[in-house]
Amino acid sequence: MTQHRDPYGDLVAEGDALDALLVDLDEAEWARPTPAEGWTVRHQVGHLTMVFGMAEKAAGDPAAFKEFVAKVTNFDQAVQQGLKPYLPLDGKQLLDAWRTQRAATERALHGVPPAQLVPWLVRPIPAAVLAAAGMMEMFAHGQDVADALGVTREYTDRIRHVAEFTAITWQFGYQSHGLPEPGEGFRFELTAPSGEVWTLGVPDAEQRITGPAVDLCLLATRRRHRDDLALTASGPDADQWLDIAQAYRGPAGPGRKPGQFATRAR
Numbered sequence: 001m002t003q004h005r006d007p008y009g010d011l012v013a014e015g016d017a018l019d020a021l022l023v024d025l026d027e028a029e030w031a032r033p034t035p036a037e038g039w040t041v042r043h044q045v046g047h048l049t050m051v052f053g054m055a056e057k058a059a060g061d062p063a064a065f066k067e068f069v070a071k072v073t074n075f076d077q078a079v080q081q082g083l084k085p086y087l088p089l090d091g092k093q094l095l096d097a098w099r100t101q102r103a104a105t106e107r108a109l110h111g112v113p114p115a116q117l118v119p120w121l122v123r124p125i126p127a128a129v130l131a132a133a134g135m136m137e138m139f140a141h142g143q144d145v146a147d148a149l150g151v152t153r154e155y156t157d158r159i160r161h162v163a164e165f166t167a168i169t170w171q172f173g174y175q176s177h178g179l180p181e182p183g184e185g186f187r188f189e190l191t192a193p194s195g196e197v198w199t200l201g202v203p204d205a206e207q208r209i210t211g212p213a214v215d216l217c218l219l220a221t222r223r224r225h226r227d228d229l230a231l232t233a234s235g236p237d238a239d240q241w242l243d244i245a246q247a248y249r250g251p252a253g254p255g256r257k258p259g260q261f262a263t264r265a266r
Contacts (some may be wrong), residue, residue, distance in 0.1 A: 014135055021149065039144070045166075046143050052098075053101055059108040090219060114128035114155040163213045163217055166245070167185070186238050224256055
């Protein structure tokens with residue numbers, strides 16, 4: 001993944017933006033349901049805190065991370081177990097736990113050169129890619145929080161990390177659905193929030209995805225249905241990919257329904 005922005009600085013800034021959504025919430029708002037079935041705002045922030053704890057271990061104590069992963073036999077069950085310590089907390093306690101974990105993870109990442117490999121769930125990845133994975137998690141779960149609170153997010157070019165992460169993990173949707181992968185990936189021609197044009201993926205690929213970078217991130221995190229986004233595909237494989245795209249491993253989940261949110265103009 002070519003580094004065009006500071007992955008560590010952008011991770012801090014994105015965390016600050018999420019904190020701004022959370023800081024003034026009352027207990028009723030922490031308990032508000034989000035679009036993820038069965039998950040409240042509290043679940044979303046608890047999940048992020050857990051994931052950032054894993055990232056801290058991966059960057060700061062690789063041996064402890066490997067020991068943790070070796071004990072995991074079912075990742076979905078591990079996610080549910082990892083949530084349990086956070087769900088009984090009140091809003092202030094959970095926000096404090098999230099901020100403390102954020103700071104610890106940021107310190108651990110800053111201690112590792114961006115190109116250095118660190119252990120992760122399937123294989124070692126560069127520390128910069130681990131930061132991008134953290135950005136993807138905050139983008140996805142932060143969107144759920146914003147949707148639950150009725151807040152319209154202001155996206156910035158920090159989402160480039162999420163778009164790049166999507167481009168390098170394009171196979172995940174096929175793996176999740178048990179489908180054969182095409183021979184090569186796709187070219188992504190995206191318009192950033194600033195208006196800049198980003199070209200990601202395979203530069204000379206015959207098939208491509210075109211549209212707003214925000215829409216790609218919403219699609220790949222399964223926070224919006226493709227029918228509500230302004231993404232277009234050139235080629236049958238690219239068109240199929242828009243139906244199955246996801247930037248995370250494991251089950252795809254139900255995603256969002258067509259028309260569930262305000263439709264973006266095609």
